[in-house]
Amino acid sequence: MSFFRGITAFSRLRSRLIQSSNSLGSVRGLQLQSSDQDLRSQLVELIPEQQERLKKLKADHAKTQLGNITVDMVIGGMRGMTGLLWETSLLDPEEGIRFRGLSIPECQQLLPAARPGGEPLPEGLFWLLLTGKVPSKEQVDALSKELHIRSTVPDHVYKAIDALPLSAHPMTQFTTGVMALQVQSQFQKAYENGISKAKFWEPTYEDSLNLIAQLPVVASYIYRRVYKNGLAISADNSLDYGANFSRMLGFDDPKMQELMRLYVTIHSDHEGGNVSAHTAHLVASALSDPYLSFGAALNGLAGPLHGLANQEVLLWIKSVVEECGENITTEQLKEYVWKTLKSGKVVPGYGHGVLRKTDPRYTCQREFALKHLPDDPLFQLVSKLYEVVPSILTELGKVKNPWPNVDAHSGVLLNHFGLTEARYFTVLFGVSRSIGICSQLIWDRALGLPLERPKSVTMAWLENHCKKSAV
Numbered sequence: 001m002s003f004f005r006g007i008t009a010f011s012r013l014r015s016r017l018i019q020s021s022n023s024l025g026s027v028r029g030l031q032l033q034s035s036d037q038d039l040r041s042q043l044v045e046l047i048p049e050q051q052e053r054l055k056k057l058k059a060d061h062a063k064t065q066l067g068n069i070t071v072d073m074v075i076g077g078m079r080g081m082t083g084l085l086w087e088t089s090l091l092d093p094e095e096g097i098r099f100r101g102l103s104i105p106e107c108q109q110l111l112p113a114a115r116p117g118g119e120p121l122p123e124g125l126f127w128l129l130l131t132g133k134v135p136s137k138e139q140v141d142a143l144s145k146e147l148h149i150r151s152t153v154p155d156h157v158y159k160a161i162d163a164l165p166l167s168a169h170p171m172t173q174f175t176t177g178v179m180a181l182q183v184q185s186q187f188q189k190a191y192e193n194g195i196s197k198a199k200f201w202e203p204t205y206e207d208s209l210n211l212i213a214q215l216p217v218v219a220s221y222i223y224r225r226v227y228k229n230g231l232a233i234s235a236d237n238s239l240d241y242g243a244n245f246s247r248m249l250g251f252d253d254p255k256m257q258e259l260m261r262l263y264v265t266i267h268s269d270h271e272g273g274n275v276s277a278h279t280a281h282l283v284a285s286a287l288s289d290p291y292l293s294f295g296a297a298l299n300g301l302a303g304p305l306h307g308l309a310n311q312e313v314l315l316w317i318k319s320v321v322e323e324c325g326e327n328i329t330t331e332q333l334k335e336y337v338w339k340t341l342k343s344g345k346v347v348p349g350y351g352h353g354v355l356r357k358t359d360p361r362y363t364c365q366r367e368f369a370l371k372h373l374p375d376d377p378l379f380q381l382v383s384k385l386y387e388v389v390p391s392i393l394t395e396l397g398k399v400k401n402p403w404p405n406v407d408a409h410s411g412v413l414l415n416h417f418g419l420t421e422a423r424y425f426t427v428l429f430g431v432s433r434s435i436g437i438c439s440q441l442i443w444d445r446a447l448g449l450p451l452e453r454p455k456s457v458t459m460a461w462l463e464n465h466c467k468k469s470a471v
């Protein structure tokens, strides 16, 4: 154990020395530059017009109805109840997610890529979510550089993670790392120093960029700590966000870099009502800083009905292979699915709270697999499941969406390139989700959105209300 800790400490120091060669002073330099290349300057221009837009909406339509609230919405997890303002993306039940109006295929076509015709750079998606504009390659490259400059993780963060046993779930280690990062919150300091409400968005922006920049470093530290004997790999500042994350995890294959770019792009945002985004938005409405809010979001993401489903899917697929072998017949597969359902479990990766068709995030991962790993046996099993599961879930009679979601596919792609440790998968989801959540948190503060505090009622209140309504 002490040998292990020795290696960890040495490699950690090495990676930190490389990171700290970037001075924080140059971040300020970048931010002060007012040019098209600078994300912050774009926000400075956009914020007043969006504030006016919200003011007008309030003045003209404050009492316009958005539908009726029914009892089943109150006791059924608020499904179908419109109750949140979330600017960065919108989910259509049939068509799937649009990021600032762009579908996933449109993002793949329009956002800058590292290679011609390649997958979008997640930095470009971040720019799009934050500003509503498609950035140029130069703008994205400048943002990549800025994120590198901001990526130095303080020493105490590694120590906080190291205090946990190696057996702690990677998501527990990740949330611990995020809470340790919170010590550097500029929002918290500014609030303590009496910052005016009109300026709240500025330290929120700083915290958000620092958090997004540092998460891959923390996440890969956890991966290397748990699965690779603590041998950390240093960042390469010449690489983009996705490729550098892949490198720090230990994967240099250009196809894996492309997968990471796609993965981080498509998991980033799914409008505001999903558990992680909603949690962050709620917590941030109390003026908790982005670290506190995102830490809370991660705890929701770690649940098996939400982000942990990607772990569950690969473990379940591997259990199918273990029991029935790789050349499983359709009949055997049907039997296995029924066995899962009859034992009171869900089929992971299928179903959704809002979607009513196949998730386009599933479809684009399938296209990636067809292009890069068509013969992978687990990919072929995922394809077979697509033929078998929806009709069984439909037969069950109660499942509103029998089609696959994003998590049904992600694990087999990572597994193909050597990232086989299913328990780690939700951490990757978390790194990506920071991009959507932080983009919206900046707008929450820029628009001055209030404390979130819906009304709750008791069963007795509902019974009385229904009795009175029936008269």
Ligand code: NMX
Pocket: 304, 305, 306, 307, 309, 341, 345, 346, 347, 348, 349, 350, 351, 352, 353, 354, 393, 398, 399, 400, 401, 405, 406, 407
């Ligand atoms: N397997 C078995 N039963 C299911 C499934 C499934 N994949 N999906 C829904 N059901 C059941 C659900 O448990 C509920 O049963 P009961 O009335 O006995 O409680 C019934 O069908 C109705 O549920 P829905 O209204 O269709 O779904 P809901 O909106 O409540 O839940 C999920 C949505 C995503 C939680 C649910 O579909 C599920 O548990 N899926 C499997 C887990 C999963 O893949 N989660 C990842 C979602 C995406 N993400 O990344 O967050």
Ligand code: MLT
Pocket: 269, 270, 273, 274, 275, 276, 306, 353, 354, 405, 406
């Ligand atoms: C997500 O990406 O957050 C999931 O698909 C869950 C959801 O949208 O409710």
